[in-house]
Amino acid sequence: MILRILGQETTTFFTTSALFTAIVGFAMQEPLGNFLSGIFLQINQPFQIGDQIQFQGLEGVVESIDWNSTDIRLNSGEITYIPNGAIAKELVKMIASGSVYRTVDFTTSANIPPNQVMDTACKAVINQPLPNINLDQPVFVRMWSYGLTEVNYKLFYYPKNYSEAENHTDPEIRCRVWYALSRTSMGSEYQSTENERLLQLVSNIEFFRNLTVKAQSLLVENSKTLLFDAEELLDYQNLLSPAMFLVVRGCVAIEQKLVPNSTTITFKPFSRQPQNHTQSSYALKPIVIEQVASELAKYIGPVAFSLTYQAAKEVSSLYWLYASLAAEIENIDQRQEFLRRQPDAPTEKFLIGDFFGEMNLFLGEPLPLVKITAVEDTEIFAITPVAVANALHHDGISINTMSRYITQYHNNYLTGTLQEAPSRILNQDGISEQIQEHLKPYFRRLLDPLVIGYPDS
Numbered sequence: 001m002i003l004r005i006l007g008q009e010t011t012t013f014f015t016t017s018a019l020f021t022a023i024v025g026f027a028m029q030e031p032l033g034n035f036l037s038g039i040f041l042q043i044n045q046p047f048q049i050g051d052q053i054q055f056q057g058l059e060g061v062v063e064s065i066d067w068n069s070t071d072i073r074l075n076s077g078e079i080t081y082i083p084n085g086a087i088a089k090e091l092v093k094m095i096a097s098g099s100v101y102r103t104v105d106f107t108t109s110a111n112i113p114p115n116q117v118m119d120t121a122c123k124a125v126i127n128q129p130l131p132n133i134n135l136d137q138p139v140f141v142r143m144w145s146y147g148l149t150e151v152n153y154k155l156f157y158y159p160k161n162y163s164e165a166e167n168h169t170d171p172e173i174r175c176r177v178w179y180a181l182s183r184t185s186m187g188s189e190y191q192s193t194e195n196e197r198l199l200q201l202v203s204n205i206e207f208f209r210n211l212t213v214k215a216q217s218l219l220v221e222n223s224k225t226l227l228f229d230a231e232e233l234l235d236y237q238n239l240l241s242p243a244m245f246l247v248v249r250g251c252v253a254i255e256q257k258l259v260p261n262s263t264t265i266t267f268k269p270f271s272r273q274p275q276n277h278t279q280s281s282y283a284l285k286p287i288v289i290e291q292v293a294s295e296l297a298k299y300i301g302p303v304a305f306s307l308t309y310q311a312a313k314e315v316s317s318l319y320w321l322y323a324s325l326a327a328e329i330e331n332i333d334q335r336q337e338f339l340r341r342q343p344d345a346p347t348e349k350f351l352i353g354d355f356f357g358e359m360n361l362f363l364g365e366p367l368p369l370v371k372i373t374a375v376e377d378t379e380i381f382a383i384t385p386v387a388v389a390n391a392l393h394h395d396g397i398s399i400n401t402m403s404r405y406i407t408q409y410h411n412n413y414l415t416g417t418l419q420e421a422p423s424r425i426l427n428q429d430g431i432s433e434q435i436q437e438h439l440k441p442y443f444r445r446l447l448d449p450l451v452i453g454y455p456d457s
């Protein structure tokens with residue numbers, strides 16, 4: 001109307017506008033359809049990221065869903081971008097869950113046998129699985145590409161929640177595999193703690209303190225550095241054996257647990273250095289002591305109250321209070337019933353310079369069955385019998401002399417702990433004789449193959 005008042009011709013203008021609108025409308029029809037279909041897919045969610053679907057003869061895993069297209073990774077590994085408008089019009093089939101896998105790539109040197117690499121990587125994931133890994137499905141590794149200097153591998157696993165796998169589970173697996181390969185010298189080179197620092201830590205260990213500097217150097221050179229990721233378990237699968245383990249970086253948490261037998265309850269902390277594990281570090285609350293005393297009174301009567309208050313002055317936690325009082329209950333079934341109220345075993349943190357596994361090194365006895373966890377990125381120095389034999393041989397120290405040192409150390413620090421020598425050793429030939437028998441083969445390896453004799457034999 002304004003244009004007409006101003007005397008302008010409007011026919012041409014409206015004709016041109018209508019034509020332009022039609023052209024734009026036809027041009028934007030498919031993008032707008034995809035956009036609106038994407039909105040409906042986001043709202044209705046007929047499938048989600050990680051689901052396996054079939055569409056127009058294509059089968060694969062849904063990688064992403066945006067406003068324009070849905071990306072599907074085919075079984076061949078290729079990614080196909082399907083417009084949302086096409087998905088909204090066609091039939092989409094869902095594949096049963098549990099068959100959607102992911103792959104994690106890693107590379108090692110071409111000089112390492114593939115079977116060793118694949119076995120180590122699988123064990124790193126299976127022995128201590130991450131929460132998002134579905135162990136109902138297989139975890140396996142395949143050699144993917146081969147070069148002159150390096151080999152690329154793919155680790156296949158099935159996530160429970162596919163949407164979390166890329167940002168969380170995949171990086172955690174890569175990290176776990178790196179640590180596992182580094183412990184077996186199959187990963188990338190890593191600059192471990194320098195020998196000077198290791199020598200200082202080794203020289204502080206009581207039974208290595210009197211060795212010469214050269215002997216201590218041989219001890220370091222013939223031992224091995226092991227690296228562990230945060231929250232990774234230290235067990236027979238990834239610890240050398242026999243060996244003693246020295247913390248040189250990071251922190252290790254070791255569970256302190258109660259070891260009951262048929263007649264008595266004994267304190268069995270995992271000892272590291274001379275210390276009083278039963279000394280109370282903080283006072284238990286009176287209301288807690290009263291509650292424990294009331295529970296004990298059900299089995300032994302009113303005397304439970306005086307016993308409980310006396311025991312509470314000598315223990316370091318509620319766990320050990322239950323442990324000390326359980327010995328007052330003669331009936332084994334009642335004792336176990338009383339201990340069901342006991343809280344979880346406390347943990348002790350081993351820091352730089354602390355060590356464990358002495359009897360594993362000198363007697364070949366396995367580590368106690370307790371939970372040992374790396375609190376953070378941790379470096380452990382595994383001292384082996386070969387290293388000990390080299391050091392003692394250099395200084396001319398006999399096995400007899402060393403076994404006496406270890407026997408004295410055991411009696412002073414390990415008696416009554418989880419690392420105490422088993423009764424079959426204590427009751428038969430004694431620790432000294434068992435140490436000699438265990439170490440002799442390692443000494444013989446240092447001598448001429450035609451061994452005639454050796455002073456310690």
